[in-house]
Amino acid sequence: MKFHSKPVAEHTEVPTDDKWEEIVAYWNQREDTTKQSGTKHKNTCYVLSVSYTRDVNVQQAQLSEITSLVKAQGGHIVGEEVYYLARHDSQTLIGKGTAQNIAARAHELGANMLVVDAELSPSQMRNLEDASGIAICDREGIILNVFLRHAKTRSAKIQIEIAQLQYLRPRIRGIGMDMDQQAGGISGSRGAGETASELLARKLDGRLAELKKAQKKIERVGSKHRKQRHNSKRITLLGYTNAGKTSLMNALVGEQLSSRNMPFETLDTTSRSLSRHGGDVIISDTVGFIRRLPKSLLPSFESTLAEICDASLLVVVIDLSDYEWCEHLRIVHQMIDKLHAQKIPRFYVFNKTDRVQNMPSFEMLNTLTYDHKCVTLSSKDDEAVTQLKDKLLQAVRSEEQTLEISVPHTASHVMSLIYGKTRILHSEATEQHMQFSIQAPVHIVAKIKQELRK
Numbered sequence: 001m002k003f004h005s006k007p008v009a010e011h012t013e014v015p016t017d018d019k020w021e022e023i024v025a026y027w028n029q030r031e032d033t034t035k036q037s038g039t040k041h042k043n044t045c046y047v048l049s050v051s052y053t054r055d056v057n058v059q060q061a062q063l064s065e066i067t068s069l070v071k072a073q074g075g076h077i078v079g080e081e082v083y084y085l086a087r088h089d090s091q092t093l094i095g096k097g098t099a100q101n102i103a104a105r106a107h108e109l110g111a112n113m114l115v116v117d118a119e120l121s122p123s124q125m126r127n128l129e130d131a132s133g134i135a136i137c138d139r140e141g142i143i144l145n146v147f148l149r150h151a152k153t154r155s156a157k158i159q160i161e162i163a164q165l166q167y168l169r170p171r172i173r174g175i176g177m178d179m180d181q182q183a184g185g186i187s188g189s190r191g192a193g194e195t196a197s198e199l200l201a202r203k204l205d206g207r208l209a210e211l212k213k214a215q216k217k218i219e220r221v222g223s224k225h226r227k228q229r230h231n232s233k234r235i236t237l238l239g240y241t242n243a244g245k246t247s248l249m250n251a252l253v254g255e256q257l258s259s260r261n262m263p264f265e266t267l268d269t270t271s272r273s274l275s276r277h278g279g280d281v282i283i284s285d286t287v288g289f290i291r292r293l294p295k296s297l298l299p300s301f302e303s304t305l306a307e308i309c310d311a312s313l314l315v316v317v318i319d320l321s322d323y324e325w326c327e328h329l330r331i332v333h334q335m336i337d338k339l340h341a342q343k344i345p346r347f348y349v350f351n352k353t354d355r356v357q358n359m360p361s362f363e364m365l366n367t368l369t370y371d372h373k374c375v376t377l378s379s380k381d382d383e384a385v386t387q388l389k390d391k392l393l394q395a396v397r398s399e400e401q402t403l404e405i406s407v408p409h410t411a412s413h414v415m416s417l418i419y420g421k422t423r424i425l426h427s428e429a430t431e432q433h434m435q436f437s438i439q440a441p442v443h444i445v446a447k448i449k450q451e452l453r454k
């Protein structure tokens with residue numbers, strides 16, 4: 001299918017704006033159109049985990065990851081299998097014959113969609129659909145759908161819609177065909193498909209431009225807010241999806257943020273004060289990482305990633321009960337490198353120890369974490385969480401100094417420095433002075449001393 005570079009004149013047969021939105025929604029939901037009731041039905045999915053290893057434990061872990069992603073995007077799974085890919089077929093990835101055999105099994109179980117856990121090019125996806133006669137969704141499509149369902153804030157919704165439209169853009173032919181059918185059975189008439197696809201591409205580009213403009217505006221406001229919070233120490237929780245970041249955050253700050261056994265339950269960064277009095281230490285929960293994160297999502301999450309680079313301490317949370325925890329650790333390290341956040345101090349929390357039978361040795365953990373501080377715990381263990389909180393506060397404040405000073409009431413500039421930029425451990429008023437015990441970064445302490453000497 002070719003696209004004309006010049007905009008075409010209006011065609012009466014092409015769908016209107018509403019229709020276009022319907023089609024994008026159709027693509028997202030892939031609702032079962034065989035049902036006549038008009039109500040939306042969940043996709044009935046057959047899941048194919050394409051594996052590059054013969055290690056059965058790894059295969060099972062990967063299969064379980066893709067099935068939980070499919071469930072998280074609202075799909076109903078009727079069957080699943082692992083396919084060891086020994087030879088890569090450039091046209092269909094798995095080969096036409098294999099695709100037909102798998103599709104037959106999927107059809108037998110009543111599936112209306114074959115989920116292939118692999119990154120498929122737009123043409124591979126089309127070839128597979130043609131060969132198997134069943135709708136295909138690849139890993140990127142599934143992850144985008146999960147994100148779309150879980151996004152709550154305007155900012156996250158915009159970012160994900162951008163990623164999704166970028167994903168749909170090269171796959172437009174399929175949508176164009178659907179569109180022709182929806183436009184009144186004109187798909188056989190000459191050029192009709194082209195016209196519809198062409199108009200869709202133009203509308204899609206227009207929408208993308210609008211969204212990007214809105215995103216830039218949100219980013220500007222976000223970075224302004226981050227700058228304003230500059231005085232506080234920031235701890236950022238990060239780790240593989242489902243590691244228990246939100247559970248740990250809830251336990252640390254006594255919150256009830258949503259934590260479920262589901263990938264990408266958290267998409268929007270949430271920040272809370274970790275210190276008892278005031279907000280001098282702020283802790284943030286972030287979106288989880290995953291292996292083979294769709295490239296289209298990486299740039300669109302710049303604001304979340306910016307939070308990570310602003311942190312004074314990164315708390316890496318790892319689910320020690322997951323068979324692939326070492327792999328998760330490797331992926332987190334890869335992301336830290338990608339974000340150029342290697343220099344930020346780190347603290348590792350190996351979580352879910354209540355589900356672990358054979359604990360790894362501390363020597364092993366120290367080696368894997370490059371000798372950063374680390375603890376093993378269960379976020380359900382209140383006492384362990386309280387101890388962790390003290391350790392985190394200590395770690396994040398380790399570059400601070402404590403100072404006992406007496407400040408004349410008239411030294412308003414020093415007073416505002418103390419109230420604005422330090423943590424007051426104790427204060428007492430006398431007739432002419434305020435007696436303070438404060439804790440603050442070294443450069444602030446130096447500045448206060450200098451001001452007092454003036």
Ligand SMILES: Nc1nc2c(ncn2[C@@H]2O[C@H](COP(=O)(O)OP(=O)(O)OP(=O)(O)O)[C@@H](O)[C@H]2O)c(=O)[nH]1
Pocket residue numbers: 240241242243244245246247248258259260261262263264265266267287288289351352353354355377378379380
């Ligand atoms: N057994 C056990 N389960 C835990 C522990 N910590 C968290 N969980 C469970 O693990 C699941 C995922 O926890 P979340 O806190 O949502 O994980 P997350 O890292 O925030 O996940 P995303 O936001 O999806 O990236 C939930 O079902 C939690 O109840 C733990 O220490 N022990």
Ligand SMILES: [Mg+2]
Pocket residue numbers: 245246247258259265266285
């Ligand atoms: Mg979470």
